[in-house]
Amino acid sequence: MNADLIVVIVVATALAFDFTNGFHDTANVVATSISTRAMAPSIAVGYASVLNFVGAFISLQVAATVAKDVVQVSAKPEFLLVVFGGLVGAIAWNLITWYFGLPSSSSHALIGGIVGAAIVNGGTSAVLWDGVVGKVMIPALVAPVLAFAVAGLSILIMYRIVGRLRPGPVTRGFRLGQVVSGGLLALAHGTNDAQKTMGVITLALVANGTVSQSHFHVPTWVVASAATAIALGTYVGGWRIIRTMGSRIHKMDSAQGFSAQGAGAAVILASSHVGFPLSTTHTISGAVIGSGAAKRLSAVRWGVAGNIVVAWVLTLPAAAIIGGITYSLTRVFGTGAAGPLVISVLIIAGSAVLFARRAQQTSTTVAAEA
Amino acid sequence: MSLVGSIVDGHALLQVVWVSFAAGLGVTAVFAVAIVGTTRTVDMRRNGRGPEAVAYGALALVATVAVAAAVVLAVVVMAHK
Numbered sequence: 001m002n003a004d005l006i007v008v009i010v011v012a013t014a015l016a017f018d019f020t021n022g023f024h025d026t027a028n029v030v031a032t033s034i035s036t037r038a039m040a041p042s043i044a045v046g047y048a049s050v051l052n053f054v055g056a057f058i059s060l061q062v063a064a065t066v067a068k069d070v071v072q073v074s075a076k077p078e079f080l081l082v083v084f085g086g087l088v089g090a091i092a093w094n095l096i097t098w099y100f101g102l103p104s105s106s107s108h109a110l111i112g113g114i115v116g117a118a119i120v121n122g123g124t125s126a127v128l129w130d131g132v133v134g135k136v137m138i139p140a141l142v143a144p145v146l147a148f149a150v151a152g153l154s155i156l157i158m159y160r161i162v163g164r165l166r167p168g169p170v171t172r173g174f175r176l177g178q179v180v181s182g183g184l185l186a187l188a189h190g191t192n193d194a195q196k197t198m199g200v201i202t203l204a205l206v207a208n209g210t211v212s213q214s215h216f217h218v219p220t221w222v223v224a225s226a227a228t229a230i231a232l233g234t235y236v237g238g239w240r241i242i243r244t245m246g247s248r249i250h251k252m253d254s255a256q257g258f259s260a261q262g263a264g265a266a267v268i269l270a271s272s273h274v275g276f277p278l279s280t281t282h283t284i285s286g287a288v289i290g291s292g293a294a295k296r297l298s299a300v301r302w303g304v305a306g307n308i309v310v311a312w313v314l315t316l317p318a319a320a321i322i323g324g325i326t327y328s329l330t331r332v333f334g335t336g337a338a339g340p341l342v343i344s345v346l347i348i349a350g351s352a353v354l355f356a357r358r359a360q361q362t363s364t365t366v367a368a369e370a
Numbered sequence: 371m372s373l374v375g376s377i378v379d380g381h382a383l384l385q386v387v388w389v390s391f392a393a394g395l396g397v398t399a400v401f402a403v404a405i406v407g408t409t410r411t412v413d414m415r416r417n418g419r420g421p422e423a424v425a426y427g428a429l430a431l432v433a434t435v436a437v438a439a440a441v442v443l444a445v446v447v448m449a450h451k
Contacts, residue, residue, distance in 0.1 A: 058445065058448045058449045059448050059449065133378075134378045134379055135379065138378050138383070139383065139386070142383065142386070142387070143386075146386070146387060146390050147390075149391075150390050150391055150394035150395065151394070153391075153394075153395055154394055154395050154398040154399070157395060157398070157399050157402070158398055158399065158401075158402040161399065161402040161403060161405075161406060162402050162405055162406060162409075165405070165406060165409045165410075166409065169405070169408070169409040169412070170405055170409065173404070173405035173408065173409070174405070177401050177405075180437070180441060184441065184444070187445070191448065255402075258398065258401070259394075259398050262393075262394055262397055262398045263390070263394040263398075266389070266390045266393040266394035266397075267386070267390045267394070269393075269444055269448060270385070270386045270389040270390050270393070271386050272448065273385075273389075273447065273448055274379070274382040274385060274386060275382075276382070276386065
C-alpha cells in the first residue's frame with residue numbers, strides 16, 4: 001500500500017515534469033513557423049500540440065534507453081525514492097532556469113537528476129556510465145553540431161536552387177513547406193521528449209514489481225498519459241509565449257525556417273530511432289543558428305549560443321546535485337510515502353512562490369515601460 | 371580510443387549522422403526543386419510556352435511526390451522498430 005502510494009506520487013510527478021517539458025519547449029517547436037508567418041500563432045500551437053501527442057506513440061526506443069541504460073534498476077522500495085529524487089531534481093532545475101531566464105534542457109535535467117539520486121543511494125556503481133556517456137552525453141554533444149551543419153548546408157543548397165526566382169512565390173512555397181517541416185518537428189519533439197517520461201515511469205513500475213525487469217515493456221496507459229501531458233503542456237505553454245514571441249526570435253526568412261525545422265526534425269527522428277534521448281531544445285537551437293550562420297555569421301546572436309553551451313555544461317551536474325539532495329531529504333523520513341509527500345508539498349509551494357515573484361516582476365516591468 | 375569505441379555505439383551514431391544529412395539535405399533540396407518547378411510553370415504559361423510549362427509542371431509534381439513519400443517513409447520507419 002505504502003509502495004503503491006509512492007508509485008502514484010512518482011507517476012504524478014513524472015507527468016507534471018512532462019507537462020512542464022511541453023510548456024518549456026513550445027517556443028522551440030512553433031517559434032520558427034510563427035516568426036516567418038507560415039502559420040498563425042493559434043494554429044501553430046494547436047497543430048504542434050496534436051502532433052506532439054501523435055509523436056509520443058510512434059516509437060519506444062528512447063523510453064527503453066532511459067529505463068535500462070542510465071542507472072542500475074533495483075526492485076527495492078528505496079529505488080522508487082531514487083526516481084522521485086531525480087524527477088524533483090529535474091523539475092527544480094527547470095524552475096530555477098526558467099526563473100532566471102537561462103536556456104536549459106529538460107532532458108539533461110532529467111537524466112542528471114536520476115543519476116545524482118542513484119549515486120547518493122548506491123554509489124557511483126549504481127550508474128551505468130557506458131550508457132550515460134555513450135547514449136546520452138556523446139549524442140547530446142553531436143546532435144546540436146549535426147543540426148547546425150545540416151541546416152547550414154541545406155540553406156546554402158536551397159538558396160542556390162531558388163536564387164534566380166521571384167521572391168514572392170519562393171516565400172509562399174517555403175511557408176507551405178514549413179507546415180510540413182513544422183509538423184515533423186512537433187512529431188519528433190513528441191516522440192523524443194514524451195518517451196523520457198515514459199522511461200522514468202517504467203523505471204518506477206519495475207522498482208514496484210508492476211513491470212518485470214526481465215520482460216521489459218512500456219504499458220499503453222503510460223504511453224497515453226505521457227502523450228497527453230506533453231501535448232497539454234505544449235498547448236498551454238504556447239499561449240503564454242505568444243505575447244513575447246516577436247521580440248525573442250531573430251528575423252529569419254521562410255527558407256531558413258524550413259531548413260532549420262527540416263534539419264532539427266531529421267536529427268531528432270534519426271536519434272529517436274536508435275534510442276538516443278537528445279536535448280530537443282539544443283538540437284533545434286543548433287539548427288536555427290546553422291540556418292542563420294550560413295547566410296551571414298553576424299546574423300546570429302552568438303551570446304545566446306554561448307549561453308546555451310554554458311547551460312549545457314551546468315545542467316547535468318546541477319540537476320544531479322539537486323536530485324541527490326532531494327533523495328537524501330526524502331530518506332530522512334524513511335522509505336515510506338511521508339518523504340515524497342513532504343517534498344511534493346515543498347516543491348509545489350516553491351513553484352508557487354517563484355511564479356508569483358515572476359508575475360510581480362513582469363507586471364512591474366510592463367508598468368515601467370508604459 | 372578503444373575505451374571510447376567500447377562505450378559509444380559507433381554504428382548507431384554513424385547512422386544518425388548519415389540519415390540526418392541524407393534526409394535533411396535531400397528533402398529540403400527536392401522541395402526547393404518543387405518550388406522551382408511550380409514557379410517556372412506559372413511563368414512559362416504566362417509567356418505562352420506550353421511544352422516548357424508542362425515539363426516544369428511534371429518536375430514540380432515529381433518533386434512534391436518525392437517529398438511526401440520521404441515524410442511518410444520517415445514516419446513508417448520510426449513506427450516499425
